Amino acid sequence: MTTVTLITGDGIGPEIAEAAKRCIDATGVDIKWEMAEAGVDVMARIGTPLPQETIDSVKKNGIGLKAPITTPVGTGFRSINVYLRQELGLYACLRPCKSYKGVRSRYSDIDLVIVRENTEDLYAGIEFEKGKDDTTELINWLNKHSKRQIGSDAGVSIKPISVKGTEKIVRYAFDYARKHGRKKVTSVHKANIMKFSDGLWLEVSRQVAKEYSDIEFEDRIVDNMCMQLVQKPELYDVLVLPNLYGDILSDLCAGLVGGLGVAPGANIGDKGAIFEATHGSAPKYAGQNKVNPCALILSGVLMLEHLGKQAEAKKLENAVAAVIAEGKDVTYDMKSDRNDPTAVGTREMADAIIKKIK
């Protein structure tokens, strides 16, 4: 039996966590769920958005399925998602973007995998607030040592990209490509402008690529990559990106396959992994039994694959694909008219998926 920490999150989190848990259990896999809380709801109750028991549970079990968590913009606590990734060393974020028949999209045959670096870059959380003493000291130092001048009214975010971090993620992308029979890895960057961060990323990508002569390698500047993905996504296979570009292009690629409702994700490290949907906590739909549970259920498919439960993973993915293809027992976002009264709720879509599991 495998013990998995189920972080129920906030907003729509608890509803989709329950749906995903039921669907995963229906495959017959032997999982013991350890329930754990995080987010604004638990913050309101006990004063911290991430209780120590939750961190301890994921550390102990090494595997977590996590529903989304709200990050208040501009104020409040820093992102728990980012904290968990850093605390547990989950350096790789994997986001497969695959077309499923029946999902409304401009494209029909997409099969891309985004591999996003998860711990560095502008996401590292090294930030200096406008007007603070430390910020003034930093700005004075920078103005002394750089040809550029920063105004005293600036806030500053730092973008670290290291050789070690880049080697690790690019190797992960190539190993993933090999293991999954993929043909090509594209490294994405803005090395023409940010020579010492993205330039380093590109240089290290090229070095690592030499160790994998069986996999094709190429690089793309991030703005061009966005246009290419919209115009000819079929040319691409596995994309490896620094943290921020990875975040943005994950949503772009989710859009290519029909939206956040079907975009799963995994955060993987040497000592553990957390599986979660690409989408957020959609607070306006909280508690309404309305949203699409598929992205978290498909994250469960990735989790089952990670646990070596390939048969159960396939069963679950096929069941999700069948329900989406039928287009009957699906949530509002999967109907051609979002106000279609025949749309079902989160729970009912999960029930339909469970019925299809064989």
Ligand code: NAD
């Ligand atoms: P969001 O993904 O929550 O919502 C974006 C849009 O997609 C909204 O219109 C929403 O209603 C819709 N949507 C999202 N999930 C859906 C689903 N399962 N079914 C149907 N429609 C769905 O993004 P946001 O509004 O930018 O963020 C809300 C909060 O979530 C923010 O606090 C943000 O920081 C947080 N967030 C958390 C995670 C995470 O926990 N991993 C990821 C992204 C955003």
